[in-house]
Amino acid sequence: MRFQSCIATAAVALAAALLAPNAIAQRPAETPICANCHEASHASIASSHHGSKNDAAGSMCQSCHGDAKAHLQDPIKNKMANKMAKTATAAEKDAVCMTCHSGSRHLAFWESGKHAKNEVSCTNCHNIHGKGGKLAVSPFTTTARVLEADTCGTCHKQVRNAVNKPSHHPIVEGKVTCSDCHNPHGALSPAMVKHETVNQQCFSCHADKRGPFVFGHPPVEENAF
Numbered sequence: 001m002r003f004q005s006c007i008a009t010a011a012v013a014l015a016a017a018l019l020a021p022n023a024i025a026q027r028p029a030e031t032p033i034c035a036n037c038h039e040a041s042h043a044s045i046a047s048s049h050h051g052s053k054n055d056a057a058g059s060m061c062q063s064c065h066g067d068a069k070a071h072l073q074d075p076i077k078n079k080m081a082n083k084m085a086k087t088a089t090a091a092e093k094d095a096v097c098m099t100c101h102s103g104s105r106h107l108a109f110w111e112s113g114k115h116a117k118n119e120v121s122c123t124n125c126h127n128i129h130g131k132g133g134k135l136a137v138s139p140f141t142t143t144a145r146v147l148e149a150d151t152c153g154t155c156h157k158q159v160r161n162a163v164n165k166p167s168h169h170p171i172v173e174g175k176v177t178c179s180d181c182h183n184p185h186g187a188l189s190p191a192m193v194k195h196e197t198v199n200q201q202c203f204s205c206h207a208d209k210r211g212p213f214v215f216g217h218p219p220v221e222e223n224a225f
Contacts, residue, residue: 030054030055030056031056032054032055032056032057032058032059032060032061033056033057033058033072034058034061034068035058037075038061041129042054042061044128044129044130045060045128045129048128050064050128063099063100064083064084064096064128065080065082065083065084066080066081066082066083067081068080083096084096084123089119090116090119090120090121090124091119091121093121093122093123094110094116094121094122097122098110104185106183106185107185107186108186109183109185109186109187109188110185110186111186112186112188113183113184113185113186113187113192114186114192115184115185115186116186120155125151125152125184145174147171147172147174147177148177148178148179149163149171149172149177149178152178152184180205181193181194181201182194199220199221
């Protein structure tokens with residue numbers, strides 16, 4: 001019994017050692033002064049990457065929303081010049097996000113992508129503070145996460161209708177996402193697909209259809225673009 005007890009104690013110690021770095025990384029940040037009035041906004045990011053880097057002065061809040069020095073002195077008289085306000089242009093909102101995320105390889109072709117050219121900003125798809133409430137369960141959905149296709153479908157309604165047809169990729173089931181084939185953050189290819197051609201994109205999953213075949217179908221072998 002003593003031997004089993006020692007093993008159990010060692011297992012607990014090992015688990016604690018393995019979980020320690022994650023516990024430190026997820027440790028809640030110091031409550032920022034902004035939370036005194038904007039408690040709901042603070043709570044929505046407290047456990048996220050943005051919130052974990054916040055401090056008592058609300059440096060992360062100010063990095064996105066602007067300098068709050070005058071606002072803190074007199075919140076009623078000095079309204080915040082919010083960089084992410086609804087009246088801000090798409091370019092102005094994107095510039096705020098790019099101050100931190102410009103180094104991401106996924107954003108290398110953002111400026112040449114269709115979204116940026118059509119003034120679709122980061123906040124049209126991403127909601128830093130969340131929507132609140134419980135997630136609604138969609139028909140045929142096999143995941144508890146918000147489906148990426150639901151976000152894309154708010155603009156791409158024709159594609160949303162197509163994926164609801166009887167024959168479709170398992171997109172509404174949550175097994176395939178739009179970004180599996182497309183890079184929403186910009187690409188040089190038409191339709192922002194991740195590969196050079198539609199055929200190459202399809203072969204990335206359907207390798208058995210790549211061939212070569214004895215009797216190849218010429219229209220299929222041609223560049224789909």
